[in-house]
Amino acid sequence: MARTTPHDHSPTEGEPLYRRIAAELLGELRDGTIPPGERLPGERQLAEHFEVSRETVRQALQVLRRDGLVATDRRGSHATLPGPPVETPASSGFPLGAWCAERGALTRATVTWETPPPGHAEALGVAPARPTLVHRYWSASADGRELRAAVTSFSAVALTEVEELGRYRDRADGTGAAELRRAYDWMRRAGLTLHHRDTITPVAGTPSVRVTRRVHDQYTRPLEITELVMDAQKDVLVYEFTVPAAV
Incomplete structure (x- = not known):
């Protein structure tokens, strides 16, 4: 699979391929396919999902990170879109006795x-x-x-x-x-x-x-x-x- 660079453009969209992938991934985050706060699949899985190279996925994630829509730590990347998860938890929170959001806790x-x-x-x-x-x-x-x-x-x-x-x-x-x-x-x-x-x-x-x-x-x-x-x-x-x- 060909690797993309910031100068590569999608032949049909007239824009860098990694930007199109960033937009598609953002769409999935917003429609709840990946709820806010959930960890994103790894680069390899995302590359297979969008049928692009891992380098393209890496560049797309960088775009979303720069815009504050994705955060990455030692456990991977996760969505940081504002608002509660799309799927409202139907069961009690974990663990038993965990505080609800309380100022200063x-x-x-x-x-x-x-x-x-x-x-x-x-x-x-x-x-x-x-x-x-x-x-x-x-x-x-x-x-x-x-x-x-x-x-x-x-x-x-x-x-x-x-x-x-x-x-x-x-x-x-x-x-x-x-x-x-x-x-x-x-x-x-x-x-x-x-x-x-x-x-x-x-x-x-x-x-x-x-x-x-x-x-x-x-x-x-x-x-x-x-x-x-x-x-x-x-x-x-x-x-x-x-x-x-x-x-």
């Missing part, structure tokens, strides 16, 4: 590939000492009074059937930020119906409560388990709900 999230915490392996059907994807979330309110810490372990089923989660395995080194807020919607898009069961109990001797969430699919296969420690509550509350798979 501090948050941190990472992923690692490690042996899950005690109790998680049995809940997920993971063999003892076998590693899996573990997500850790920490947050503090603007005034520093409310602290939340959540640890989530994913099952082999989730990592196999949900492509977006599976991609994290190779970069789960615990150092970079991990953006998994749409994890439940990724699961739904993979055809999984989500059944949540949240149990809330006081933590003995502390002014906190532990919330344990277990999620399984329509075949009763475990997908993830999350343990959240946050502000104290009285009594014990258990509630369950089901989120249908995306149609």
Whole structure:
């Protein structure tokens, strides 16, 4: 496949080919083919999709970066168009207990590939000492009074059937930020119906409560388990709900 340069022009459009590809990619971002905040496919996949060279895709992305429509970090490129995602999340946000956008709130999230915490392996059907994807979330309110810490372990089923989660395995080194807020919607898009069961109990001797969430699919296969420690509550509350798979 011929490589393009900034001086190459599309014979039919009378403009540089990379600019036409930038316009087509922007159109897909705006129509929701790739929702805002979602990671873009790699250069090779984009080159195959638009039937051009990787160099042309690279130049097209540079145009969009220059205009502030695409941002690139160590995990790849993602759309930065203003406004909420085209697909409004139908399920609760991930992880359990994550703050909604609050002015001044501090948050941190990472992923690692490690042996899950005690109790998680049995809940997920993971063999003892076998590693899996573990997500850790920490947050503090603007005034520093409310602290939340959540640890989530994913099952082999989730990592196999949900492509977006599976991609994290190779970069789960615990150092970079991990953006998994749409994890439940990724699961739904993979055809999984989500059944949540949240149990809330006081933590003995502390002014906190532990919330344990277990999620399984329509075949009763475990997908993830999350343990959240946050502000104290009285009594014990258990509630369950089901989120249908995306149609």
